[in-house]
Amino acid sequence: MKLMLHVAPGIVRYPLIASVILETGALVNIERASIDAVSGEIVLEVPQDKCTTVKEAFESRGVKVLPLENPVIRDDNECVHCGACVSICPTGTFRFEDWLVVADSGKCIQCGACVVGCPHRALKLVLK
Numbered sequence: 001m002k003l004m005l006h007v008a009p010g011i012v013r014y015p016l017i018a019s020v021i022l023e024t025g026a027l028v029n030i031e032r033a034s035i036d037a038v039s040g041e042i043v044l045e046v047p048q049d050k051c052t053t054v055k056e057a058f059e060s061r062g063v064k065v066l067p068l069e070n071p072v073i074r075d076d077n078e079c080v081h082c083g084a085c086v087s088i089c090p091t092g093t094f095r096f097e098d099w100l101v102v103a104d105s106g107k108c109i110q111c112g113a114c115v116v117g118c119p120h121r122a123l124k125l126v127l128k
């Protein structure tokens with residue numbers, strides 16, 4: 001399961017991920033991170049059985065946590081199965097099956113590249 005962390009100003013300089021790993025023992029993987037001196041947006045892959053524990057550990061430290069259950073959605077009326085998103089996506093979310101593009105949205109890290117690259121504007125990110 002992927003979790004999106006929104007790290008607010010004031011706590012971004014604390015070793016949040018390290019302390020949560022030590023507390024929970026969860027083997028988390030950082031899949032995307034955009035962090036500067038004042039805030040951060042991080043996508044983590046977390047083992048399914050540790051998801052609730054890890055989420056609560058971050059929340060207790062003041063981090064807003066959103067599970068990425070269906071991070072990218074496609075308008076099937078607009079998609080023409082051109083395959084541009086298959087090439088663009090860095091995580092292999094899209095693939096061809098019988099000449100049609102299908103998606104495994106569980107792989108998405110919400111980088112936004114496909115949204116920009118889709119020539120038919122058929123894709124959008126689910127923002128909570």
Ligand code: SF4
Pocket residue numbers: 074078079080081082083084085086101117118119120121122123
């Ligand atoms: S790039 Fe857009 S139109 Fe092309 S296959 Fe992907 S979603 Fe469909």
Ligand code: SF4
Pocket residue numbers: 072088089090091092093094107108109110111112113114115
């Ligand atoms: S936002 Fe699009 S390109 Fe980025 S990981 Fe998700 S599906 Fe792939």
